[in-house]
Amino acid sequence: MTDLQNIVFPSLKDRVVIVTGAGQGIGRVFAKAFATAGARAVIAELNESKAAAVAAEIMRAGGQALAVTTDVADEASIKEMIEIVQDEYGRIDVLVNNAGIFSTLEMRPFDQIPLEEWERVLRVNLTGPFLCARAVLPAMRRAKWGRIINIASGAVRLGRPNYLHYIATKAALSGMSLSMARELGPDGITVNAILPGATFTEIERKTVTPQQKERIVAMQCIPRAEVPEDLVGAALFLASDAAAFVTGQSINLDGGVTGS
């Protein structure tokens, strides 16, 4: 497994990196990884106590972090978060659109998904990244530098059944990344998507049964369960100066389940 200390991108020092949904799981590891790289991690998370706990964890380890309770489905809440970040740091360099309705999802055939649940998943997983991207634009445009990283899903390429709303949002995020990249290239802003495979975090979830987990690992070239640390190298790279010419890409990080 990757040791966060061993991934070195000096250009990330003091960059202001907003990670949405960083109160647990993959987002929490992203926030810790950016802080380990010397960046200032903003934990923009719906769950106030979890956000505070992650910020405290980072600061105890000597990193820079700011917890801001944020609902990415609510434009006013995002605006408030941006104002707090601007007041605290005066800039925004990187947005990682990681928040999503995921571990709490029930698997069920698409004709049994209640319409309200469909609409909520679209609102958080797709409209959320759209609103957050729009909100960081003024700061990134002023700086003529910015990085937007959308966390989509490798499940899109597998066509996994029984959570169609989720799959629809993640496929849309991947498509949105390329179109957004075309609009923002002239401003020095790159937009890319990361497509994680089934990634096992500290959070129990219903979307992968133990039998499915075994089958997924068997499909990978690297035959062990994927963990959030497997995603951080790509995220730090995409956020760094080293990735200045990488944009519009959807990068599969699934241990080799799917090809490009």
Ligand SMILES: NC(=O)c1ccc[n+]([C@@H]2O[C@H](COP(=O)([O-])OP(=O)(O)OC[C@H]3O[C@@H](n4cnc5c(N)ncnc54)[C@H](O)[C@@H]3O)[C@@H](O)[C@H]2O)c1
């Ligand atoms: N874990 C996986 O196997 C996997 C695979 C592919 C993609 N992903 C994607 O990676 C991201 C993180 O996955 P995870 O496993 O850590 O998920 P998770 O469900 O454990 O964590 C999601 C986080 O987002 C937060 N959140 C939910 N709604 C929010 C809102 N409206 N505003 C702000 N925060 C909100 C939650 O409170 C939680 O902290 C998600 O977008 C997920 O779809 C995960």
